[in-house]
Amino acid sequence: MSAKLDLTVVSLYRVDGQDEAYLPGLFCAPAPRRAARGRGEDRLVLQLFAAPELGLSAEAQASLLQDMANGYFRTAGAVTSALREQVERLNTYLFQRNQGAPPAGAAQLSLMLLREERLTLAQCGPLHGFQLGKSIHHYYDAQGAGRGLGLGQHAQMRFYQFELHPGERLLSLAQLPASWNESTLADSEQAELHTLSQRLLEQAGQQLAAVLLEALPGPGSLQQVSAAQLRPQSPPPGAAADPPTPTVTTLSDTAPIQAQPLAGAWESLPTPEAQPTAAPAEPILAAPAAYSDPSQPEMAASTPISERLRDLSERFVPPLRQFLERILPEEPIFNLPPRVMGLIALLVPMAVVILVAVVYLQFGRQQLYVNYLERAQAAAAIATASGDAGEVRLAWEGVVYYAERAAHYEEDQAVAFELLGQANAALDEMDLIRRMEFNPILSQPLANDAQITRMVATNNEIYLLDSRSGNVLRLFLAGDGNLGRYQQDANFRCGPGQYGSFIVSELVDLALLPRGNAANAELIAMDANGNVLYCAQGQAPSAQTLTPPNNHWGRPRSLRIANGDLYILDPQSNAVWLYEGEDHAFGEAPRFFFGAEVPSLREVQDMAVNGRDIYLLSSDGRMVRCTLGTSVDNPTNCENPATYTDTRPGYGNGPQIEGANFEQVRISEPPQPAMYMLDPVARAVYRLSLTLSLDTQFRSLNDLPAGLATAFAVTPNRAILLAISNDVYIGFLPSE
Numbered sequence: 001m002s003a004k005l006d007l008t009v010v011s012l013y014r015v016d017g018q019d020e021a022y023l024p025g026l027f028c029a030p031a032p033r034r035a036a037r038g039r040g041e042d043r044l045v046l047q048l049f050a051a052p053e054l055g056l057s058a059e060a061q062a063s064l065l066q067d068m069a070n071g072y073f074r075t076a077g078a079v080t081s082a083l084r085e086q087v088e089r090l091n092t093y094l095f096q097r098n099q100g101a102p103p104a105g106a107a108q109l110s111l112m113l114l115r116e117e118r119l120t121l122a123q124c125g126p127l128h129g130f131q132l133g134k135s136i137h138h139y140y141d142a143q144g145a146g147r148g149l150g151l152g153q154h155a156q157m158r159f160y161q162f163e164l165h166p167g168e169r170l171l172s173l174a175q176l177p178a179s180w181n182e183s184t185l186a187d188s189e190q191a192e193l194h195t196l197s198q199r200l201l202e203q204a205g206q207q208l209a210a211v212l213l214e215a216l217p218g219p220g221s222l223q224q225v226s227a228a229q230l231r232p233q234s235p236p237p238g239a240a241a242d243p244p245t246p247t248v249t250t251l252s253d254t255a256p257i258q259a260q261p262l263a264g265a266w267e268s269l270p271t272p273e274a275q276p277t278a279a280p281a282e283p284i285l286a287a288p289a290a291y292s293d294p295s296q297p298e299m300a301a302s303t304p305i306s307e308r309l310r311d312l313s314e315r316f317v318p319p320l321r322q323f324l325e326r327i328l329p330e331e332p333i334f335n336l337p338p339r340v341m342g343l344i345a346l347l348v349p350m351a352v353v354i355l356v357a358v359v360y361l362q363f364g365r366q367q368l369y370v371n372y373l374e375r376a377q378a379a380a381a382i383a384t385a386s387g388d389a390g391e392v393r394l395a396w397e398g399v400v401y402y403a404e405r406a407a408h409y410e411e412d413q414a415v416a417f418e419l420l421g422q423a424n425a426a427l428d429e430m431d432l433i434r435r436m437e438f439n440p441i442l443s444q445p446l447a448n449d450a451q452i453t454r455m456v457a458t459n460n461e462i463y464l465l466d467s468r469s470g471n472v473l474r475l476f477l478a479g480d481g482n483l484g485r486y487q488q489d490a491n492f493r494c495g496p497g498q499y500g501s502f503i504v505s506e507l508v509d510l511a512l513l514p515r516g517n518a519a520n521a522e523l524i525a526m527d528a529n530g531n532v533l534y535c536a537q538g539q540a541p542s543a544q545t546l547t548p549p550n551n552h553w554g555r556p557r558s559l560r561i562a563n564g565d566l567y568i569l570d571p572q573s574n575a576v577w578l579y580e581g582e583d584h585a586f587g588e589a590p591r592f593f594f595g596a597e598v599p600s601l602r603e604v605q606d607m608a609v610n611g612r613d614i615y616l617l618s619s620d621g622r623m624v625r626c627t628l629g630t631s632v633d634n635p636t637n638c639e640n641p642a643t644y645t646d647t648r649p650g651y652g653n654g655p656q657i658e659g660a661n662f663e664q665v666r667i668s669e670p671p672q673p674a675m676y677m678l679d680p681v682a683r684a685v686y687r688l689s690l691t692l693s694l695d696t697q698f699r700s701l702n703d704l705p706a707g708l709a710t711a712f713a714v715t716p717n718r719a720i721l722l723a724i725s726n727d728v729y730i731g732f733l734p735s736e
Contacts, residue, residue, distance in 0.1 A: 006218030014208040021226040024058040027065035030222045036076040038706035043222045045112040049174040053105030078682050087155045094150030106148035110172045119164040132188035133168040161661045164215045173210035194230035365409045372406035376419050389649030399423035435701035438729040441486045445727045452723035455711040456512045470506025471495030494535035499543035504531045511561045518583040526559045547589045562609035571601045595635035599624045608665045617665045621656045645693035668714050680708040
C-alpha cells in the first residue's frame with residue numbers, strides 16, 4: 001500500500017524583475033468531505049496560463065478553476081475521464097468566448113493530481129513538466145498536448161503518470177526562460193526548497209510564471225506558499241530567531257543527479273498578461289455568468305431560483321404582516337409577553353417563505369430532470385441518424401453527460417439509465433472496448449503494505465514481485481475451474497540475501513522458465529546489480545552473478561527469456577544485453593543487442609521479446625521496435641518510434657495511442673501470440689497485434705476497488721490478472 005505524502009505547492013512569479021506573491025491561474029484543492037467515490041485522498045493542483053486576448057481577470061480565473069475542482073471531486077470513475085470532462089467544460093466556455101471576437105486567444109492548462117505516491121500530470125497545450133529526483137524527467141509533447149484550450153470544439157490533452165517519491169519535486173511552466181541551462185535544475189533533489197526556488201527565480205531573468213511541487217512524508221496535507229514565504233527571515237538585533245516557516249526536510253544519501261540536456265526544449269508560449277498582484281480576500285466559489293452556458297443548466301438554474309425566492313418573499317411577507325395586524329386584537333386576549341409576540345412575528349413569515357421555497361425547489365428539480373432528459377434523447381436521436389463518425393461519438397458522449405445528470409434529479413431513473421446504457425454500449429463499440437467481470441482470487445489478501453509491481457503466471461500458479469520487500473511471492477490454485485481460489489505459499493523462498501559468496505539485493509524483475517531446465521527452477525529473478533536467482537517450490541534458491549558487460553552495469557531494470565536466451569534492459573547505460581544460454585544457464589559474457597544505431601533508452605520502463613524482435617516501451621507510451629541482426633551485413637535495425645495503427649473513429653495512426661497511459665507490456669504465448677499493454681489509471685489491458693495494430697481494450701464490467709493497477713499478467717488459458725493494492729483480480733477473456 002502506497003504511503004501518503006504532504007504536498008507543498010510553491011508559486012514562482014516574477015514580472016519585470018519583481019517577485020510577486022500571488023500567481024494568477026494557480027489553484028490548489030484538497031478533497032472535500034463529501035467527495036465522490038475514490039476521490040477522498042486526491043489533491044488537485046491546477047495551473048492556468050490565459051492569453052491576454054481572452055480578457056480573464058485573476059478573479060475570473062480563480063472562479064473557473066474552483067468550478068473545475070468542484071466538478072472533478074463530484075465525479076466518480078477513472079481519473080483521466082473525470083479530468084477530461086472538466087477540461088472539456090472549460091474548453092467549451094473559452095471557445096464560446098472566442099466566437100466572433102478575433103483575434104482568438106488560447107489558454108494552456110496543467111493539471112497535477114496526487115493520490116498517495118502516484119502523480120497524474122495532464123497538459124493542455126505545449127507545457128513543460130520536470131520531475132526532479134535522482135534523475136530529471138522532462139514531460140513535454142507539443143503535438144500530443146495540442147495548441148491549448150478555446151481554439152476548437154474539443155480539447156486535446158496529454159497524460160503522464162509516475163511515482164512521486166518522498167523528497168522529489170515537480171516543476172510546471174509554460175515558457176522556459178532563455179537564461180536557464182543544465183545547471184539550473186542540477187542537484188534539484190538535494191537543494192533545500194527555498195534555495196531551489198530562489199535559484200529558479202534569479203536565473204529566469206525578468207519574467208517567470210511557474211509552479212514547484214514538493215512531496216514529503218506526512219498525513220497527506222496540501223499547503224500553498226509563495227517563494228518569498230520560504231526564505232529564512234533574519235530576526236531583529238537582539239531577538240531570538242524563529243525557525244523558518246515552513247520547515248523543509250531534505251533527503252540524504254542520494255545519488256548525484258544526472259541532468260538531462262535542456263537544449264532544444266525552449267518552445268515558448270504567449271506570456272500571460274500581468275494580473276493584479278494581490279489575491280482576492282475570499283475564494284470565488286461561483287463561476288462568471290458567462291460560464292453558465294446552456295450546456296450547464298444546473299448553473300443557470302441557481303440564479304432564477306434565487307431571484308424567484310426574493311420575488312416570493314416580497315409578494316407574500318407584507319400582505320401576511322397586514323393580515324396578522326388585522327386579526328390580532330388591539331388588546332391581547334392572552335397576556336403574551338412581548339418576546340413571544342416578536343418570535344411569532346419572526347417565525348411565521350420565515351415558515352411561509354421556507355414552504356414556498358421547498359415547493360419551488362421541488363418544481364425546479366423536476367424541470368431540470370425534464371431538461372436533461374430531453375437533451376439526452378435529442379443527442380441519442382442525432383447519434384442514431386448521423387453518418388459522420390466524429391459527430392456520432394460527440395452525440396453519444398452528450399447522451400452520457402445529460403443522462404447522468406437527469407438521473408441525479410429523479411427517483412425513477414429507469415428512462416435515464418436506459419439511455420445511459422445505450423450510450424455506453426455504443427461508445428464501447430466505437431472504442432473497441434470489451435467488458436469482462438473481474439473477481440478477487442485470494443482467499444485472504446496479501447499484507448497491507450504489499451506493493452506488487454511485476455507478475456507472471458501459469459494456469460495454476462502466480463508469482464508476484466513485492467517491491468516493498470524485494471521478494472517474490474507464490475500463489476497456487478486451491479480449487480477447480482473458474483471458481484477456484486488461490487492461496488499464498490508460506491514456504492516459498494525467493495528474495496534478497498546472502499547465497500554463499502553472492503549477495504543478492506532487492507529483486508526488480510522476474511520471468512518464468514520452461515519445465516525441465518538444468519537448474520530445475522520455476523522462475524528466474526534479478527536484482528539491480530546483475531545478480532540472478534533461480535527459484536522453485538520446495539527448494540532453496542540458487543544464485544548466480546551474470547558476467548557484466550565491458551562497460552559494467554548501470555542499473556538493470558527488466559529481464560526476459562526468449563528462445564532460451566536472456567535479455568537484460570539497462571536504461572542507465574543505454575543498453576539491452578543478450579546472454580545466449582545453454583539450457584537456461586547464462587555463464588558467458590553478454591552481446592550488445594544494437595548495432596551502430598542505438599536508440600535512447602533513458603525513458604524506457606518495460607520490454608517484451610518475440611523471436612528476434614524486441615519491443616521497448618517508454619514512459620510516454622511510445623514504442624521502439626527492433627529486429628536483431630544476424631551479421632555485420634545484416635545489422636540490428638530499429639523503428640524509433642514505431643507507429644501504432646488505431647482504427648477507432650476519430651483517432652489516427654501515430655507514435656502514441658491517444659488517451660492511453662501504458663506502463664507494462666507482455667506478449668502472450670503461441671499459437672496466437674499478441675501484445676498486451678497495461679494502463680494502470682484506467683485499469684485497462686489493451687491488446688494489439690505484433691505489428692502494433694490496436695485490436696481490443698479489456699475493461700472491468702463490475703466495480704473494482706479504488707487504486708491503480710500496479711501489475712498484470714496473461715495466463716496460457718486466456719485469463720487476465722490485475723494487481724490492485726494488496727489483492728489480485730482475475731477476468732477470463734471472451735471467446736472470439
